Amino acid sequence: MEDLVATHPPHLRNYINGAWRAAKAGEALPVTNPSTGETWAEVPLSSAADTCAAVAAARAAFPAWGRTPAATRVQYLFRQRAELEAHAAELGRVIITEMGKSLPDGETEVERALQNLETACGMPHPFQGYKVVGVASDLDTETVRLPLGVFASIAPSFFPLIVLLWFFPYAIAAGDT
Numbered sequence: 001m002e003d004l005v006a007t008h009p010p011h012l013r014n015y016i017n018g019a020w021r022a023a024k025a026g027e028a029l030p031v032t033n034p035s036t037g038e039t040w041a042e043v044p045l046s047s048a049a050d051t052c053a054a055v056a057a058a059r060a061a062f063p064a065w066g067r068t069p070a071a072t073r074v075q076y077l078f079r080q081r082a083e084l085e086a087h088a089a090e091l092g093r094v095i096i097t098e099m100g101k102s103l104p105d106g107e108t109e110v111e112r113a114l115q116n117l118e119t120a121c122g123m124p125h126p127f128q129g130y131k132v133v134g135v136a137s138d139l140d141t142e143t144v145r146l147p148l149g150v151f152a153s154i155a156p157s158f159f160p161l162i163v164l165l166w167f168f169p170y171a172i173a174a175g176d177t
Contacts, residue, residue, distance in 0.1 A: 040098075062149055074124060121173070
């Protein structure tokens with residue numbers, strides 16, 4: 001991660017179907033440090049074809065992932081949380097560089113992201129659903145929680161890490177792709 005800031009401007013790529021790929025259009029948007037105006041990365045301007053490829057990969061992965069037990073799914077989130085924690089200071093610096101935020105604000109964003117991952121790691125329990133017997137005379141209710149399918153988020157850039165982690169880990173824990 002240290003190299004991300006030091007070696008610039010790296011041209012970022014899309015992660016689709018388990019592999020890093022350049023955007024089809026080949027165009028990129030510069031990511032500049034608002035404090036210095038320096039370009040330190042380039043983010044791909046993905047095409048409709050890139051988006052379709054990502055959705056198709058997620059759709060193809062959904063049946064198997066949706067059948068994977070919730071306790072197994074959250075193991076990936078535990079690992080992600082450990083990686084995030086191991087690189088918390090570096091991620092805070094990236095957020096500060098990209099957004100022009102203060103050090104406490106960048107550190108707080110990483111901490112909130114860690115908290116969201118922790119909460120999502122607890123999904124196997126609420127994901128079980130529940131049954132209420134005798135809700136009314138001769139009436140029982142049952143809630144069954146099932147994965148829905150492909151998940152997408154178009155998030156604002158002012159909280160680059162936390163907004164992603166407000167949604168992503170819960171969808172993954174729930175069995176969505």
